[in-house]
Amino acid sequence: MKTTFEHFYDKYHQDLFQFIFYMVKDKEQTEDIVQDVYIKVLKSYESFKGESTEKTWLFSIARHETFDYFRKLKRKRNRFLEFFNWGGEEGEQLKSTLAEPEQSVLLNDQMKHIYHCMEHCSIDQKQILILRYIQEFTIQESAEILGWSISKVKTTQHRALKILQQCVQSTKREEDDDDKP
Amino acid sequence: MTNHNDKEYLINQLKNMPKIEDQQSKEQLYQKIQRKLNHNQSVLSKKRVAVWIPTLASICSIILLFIIIQTQNFSNQSDQSSSNSAEDSSMESAKLENSDQTGESSIAEDQDESKSINNSQDTEAVEEESSQKLDQMYNYMINIKNESAVYTAFITEQAQHIVPVTLLNSKEETYSNYIEQIDGQINLDQNGLYDIGIKDMEFTIEEA
Numbered sequence: 001m002k003t004t005f006e007h008f009y010d011k012y013h014q015d016l017f018q019f020i021f022y023m024v025k026d027k028e029q030t031e032d033i034v035q036d037v038y039i040k041v042l043k044s045y046e047s048f049k050g051e052s053t054e055k056t057w058l059f060s061i062a063r064h065e066t067f068d069y070f071r072k073l074k075r076k077r078n079r080f081l082e083f084f085n086w087g088g089e090e091g092e093q094l095k096s097t098l099a100e101p102e103q104s105v106l107l108n109d110q111m112k113h114i115y116h117c118m119e120h121c122s123i124d125q126k127q128i129l130i131l132r133y134i135q136e137f138t139i140q141e142s143a144e145i146l147g148w149s150i151s152k153v154k155t156t157q158h159r160a161l162k163i164l165q166q167c168v169q170s171t172k173r174e175e176d177d178d179d180k181p
Numbered sequence: 182m183t184n185h186n187d188k189e190y191l192i193n194q195l196k197n198m199p200k201i202e203d204q205q206s207k208e209q210l211y212q213k214i215q216r217k218l219n220h221n222q223s224v225l226s227k228k229r230v231a232v233w234i235p236t237l238a239s240i241c242s243i244i245l246l247f248i249i250i251q252t253q254n255f256s257n258q259s260d261q262s263s264s265n266s267a268e269d270s271s272m273e274s275a276k277l278e279n280s281d282q283t284g285e286s287s288i289a290e291d292q293d294e295s296k297s298i299n300n301s302q303d304t305e306a307v308e309e310e311s312s313q314k315l316d317q318m319y320n321y322m323i324n325i326k327n328e329s330a331v332y333t334a335f336i337t338e339q340a341q342h343i344v345p346v347t348l349l350n351s352k353e354e355t356y357s358n359y360i361e362q363i364d365g366q367i368n369l370d371q372n373g374l375y376d377i378g379i380k381d382m383e384f385t386i387e388e389a
Contacts, residue, residue: 114195133192134196
């Protein structure tokens with residue numbers, strides 16, 4: 001069991017951690033999900049038939065675990081929203097006072113815009129941006145990880161870039177407007 | 182053109198996003214995974230037990246229900262049978278009472294009328310006939326003008342019934358002799374009859 005873990009850790013761990021971090025943008029949650037991914041890998045490695053590469057298999061597990069996390073998060077959020085009626089007229093929306101992830105400190109202004117604008121994309125669009133450009137998977141590999149067709153990868157990637165572009169431009173405009181005397 | 186350039190620029194920016202590295206060591210991570218794995222297994226085993234508990238409970242409740250229904254059926258049947266037997270016994274007792282009443286009334290009539298008596302019948306015959314034909318009513322015409330008659334009574338074992346006996350043409354002079362005479366004819370103990378001690382009682386006959 002340990003050798004399997006070591007094998008995957010040595011080959012893919014930092015890529016795996018990065019992919020999950022850019023998806024959830026929370027270090028502790030990332031560590032938690034990474035552990036779950038390894039548990040799944042260790043449990044089901046014997047049944048791995050080698051139809052895809054180890055890397056795409058590992059990332060498809062990571063993708064499923066991340067989706068599970070988002071589903072749980074959404075359920076939790078909905079429960080809170082229903083309980084407190086924050087979204088209604090009576091409620092008041094407050095911005096989070098939590099500090100931004102430590103990694104975002106390293107980003108320049110333009111990268112910060114991109115980092116935040118990624119949240120304007122859907123989860124599918126976000127993960128294709130991470131897989132294709134941050135992790136630098138090929139279209140074929142991305143399609144294998146996501147279980148999509150190549151054309152779906154291409155269209156989702158195109159839409160994701162468009163949304164990101166629009167968001168970055170509008171943020172830039174707002175900043176320019178604020179800078180004007 | 183600028184749109185295309187923007188797109189390229191964005192892709193480049195995405196590719197140059199900082200590399201995120203996990204700070205924890207391989208060993209640390211493995212230990213955490215091991216702990217989580219063990220915890221998951223214990224939770225799973227608990228879940229399995231938790232699944233068994235309601236299953237067992239439901240099986241037990243079904244068995245209990247079955248037993249309760251069975252016992253209720255049994256008690257209903259026994260109630261019915263006992264009520265039937267009770268009805269039978271009540272019928273029998275009614276018969277017996279009726280016969281007792283008839284016997285008593287017949288003997289009471291004997292006592293009440295006590296004027297003429299049938300010489301051909303002795304008391305033993307009366308006893309036997311009354312026991313054989315309980316549902317029949319007997320009238321005795323007792324004529325004691327020329328006959329001697331001795332009256333006595335016996336009680337049953339639990340003093341439920343008093344059996345009055347009249348002995349006609351008795352030649353016995355004393356009560357003990359009289360009892361002996363009766364005992365010779367009927368085994369009192371075997372028939373569940375006991376001497377009431379009538380010898381100590383005093384009777385007066387009021388003639389109208």
